[in-house]
Amino acid sequence: MQESKGREWIYPKLVKGKLYRYRDALSWSLLFLLFAGPFIKVNGEQLLLLDVLNAKFVFAGLVFQPQDFYLFVLAMLIFIVFIVLFTAVFGRVWCGWACPQTIFMEMVFRKIERWIEGDAVRQKKLDQSPLTVEKILKKGAKHTIFLLISFLIANIFLAYIIGSDALLTIIREPVSQHLAGFIAILIFTLVFYGVFAYVREIVCTVICPYGRLQGVLLDKKSMIVGYDYGRGEPRGKFRKNQENVYGDCVDCGLCVQVCPTGIDIRNGTQLECINCTLCIDACDMVMDKLQRPRRLIGFKSEEEIETGKPFKLGKRIYGYSAVLLVLISVLAFMLIRRTDIEATVLRAGGTLYQLRDDKTVSNLYNAELINKTNHTIRFDITPEEPSAKIAYIRKIDSVPQGGSIKLTFFIIQPQANIATYKSTVRLNVVSGNKVVDRIETVFIAPPNL
Ligand code: SF4
Numbered sequence: 001m002q003e004s005k006g007r008e009w010i011y012p013k014l015v016k017g018k019l020y021r022y023r024d025a026l027s028w029s030l031l032f033l034l035f036a037g038p039f040i041k042v043n044g045e046q047l048l049l050l051d052v053l054n055a056k057f058v059f060a061g062l063v064f065q066p067q068d069f070y071l072f073v074l075a076m077l078i079f080i081v082f083i084v085l086f087t088a089v090f091g092r093v094w095c096g097w098a099c100p101q102t103i104f105m106e107m108v109f110r111k112i113e114r115w116i117e118g119d120a121v122r123q124k125k126l127d128q129s130p131l132t133v134e135k136i137l138k139k140g141a142k143h144t145i146f147l148l149i150s151f152l153i154a155n156i157f158l159a160y161i162i163g164s165d166a167l168l169t170i171i172r173e174p175v176s177q178h179l180a181g182f183i184a185i186l187i188f189t190l191v192f193y194g195v196f197a198y199v200r201e202i203v204c205t206v207i208c209p210y211g212r213l214q215g216v217l218l219d220k221k222s223m224i225v226g227y228d229y230g231r232g233e234p235r236g237k238f239r240k241n242q243e244n245v246y247g248d249c250v251d252c253g254l255c256v257q258v259c260p261t262g263i264d265i266r267n268g269t270q271l272e273c274i275n276c277t278l279c280i281d282a283c284d285m286v287m288d289k290l291q292r293p294r295r296l297i298g299f300k301s302e303e304e305i306e307t308g309k310p311f312k313l314g315k316r317i318y319g320y321s322a323v324l325l326v327l328i329s330v331l332a333f334m335l336i337r338r339t340d341i342e343a344t345v346l347r348a349g350g351t352l353y354q355l356r357d358d359k360t361v362s363n364l365y366n367a368e369l370i371n372k373t374n375h376t377i378r379f380d381i382t383p384e385e386p387s388a389k390i391a392y393i394r395k396i397d398s399v400p401q402g403g404s405i406k407l408t409f410f411i412i413q414p415q416a417n418i419a420t421y422k423s424t425v426r427l428n429v430v431s432g433n434k435v436v437d438r439i440e441t442v443f444i445a446p447p448n449l
């Protein structure tokens, strides 16, 4: 490793074992999903859209707006409990196998680096060598490709925020018409380039809050990448014709050389370990050569390593699972009950009731209708009570997609029907032949006139 003002630059060696190949396949599938995501449409909407600027969020074609904030809070709560549960069982496996940071770093940027500069030993040599034409060409080519890929990632990242259609418009039309969008892409490009070219594993070991939380989330029953010290120690190389006083670890150091965060897993569980499982592959390879059983380093719990007993779920896991199940059920119930239109009707402030010549009585109301879909909805408001009628001040009969409208109208009832001073009126918001929302409001009138 090269000393550079306190930071040790890491040159991880590549060992292509079974787990690496699985990880490689999973990474490419996830990358495909990430890049295709903004262009997959469900119900005319992007599969996933996080438009924080316009407070519009889309999941699987369902549009969520600020009035769905309670659903958002609930979904976030489910996400947090899921992360806690998942981490308590499987440790930091997300970091090593599915996190976009690791996937891009290990499966894209490092591959390009190896392709241009060679393996770990050659990379280190190149970094330490004086400036030559070869070095300039290699470094120039690497950083140009890094910048291009960062630019691509920045575009995709933006597509999840402003939508793929808006992004394509920015790309097609002159830069001068979309200066803000263009600057955003440039800033994201530089951030991604900085992360993947220089910051690298520091994101996982220092910056990422999830990584910092491991100490709280993990316990002895959590699955982690761990070294079986009972089997491995005392470590050392035995020589032929000598009595073997050592454990299975021959202290070859390969598990350390492959580690992208530069740690020695034999020192026990460490916050820097992202569970990438590369050291498992490396050690398995050594064990195969020595004809000893695999998994001296393996994916196991600390308890399993300590006692040799197989992995068992703890009470904590059952507790988290129960909480998660309840939260998911509540969210599912709310989603099923969620209507396309949300209507609120309130009696107009400062008015009481109006007695009319035709022996009816009326109350004045203000209403707001919000359309939560991605299409215009035509509607009508009808009272459930057949004798009641609605008279609009100004009739509006449609709500634009994702928008809202305000209405003012009278509800008119025959005086003879009024039994109490304050009664409840039920209104149906009807679209087509379907009731899309039901509202209750108060009606005031002197009884038994
Ligand atoms: S790869 Fe295995 S044998 Fe080699 S040092 Fe690491 S734990 Fe020991």
Ligand code: SF4
Residues within 6 Å of the ligand: 225, 255, 258, 259, 260, 261, 262, 263, 264, 265, 272, 273, 274, 275, 276, 277, 278, 279, 280
């Ligand atoms: S210790 Fe092993 S699993 Fe952990 S980061 Fe290093 S190589 Fe990956």
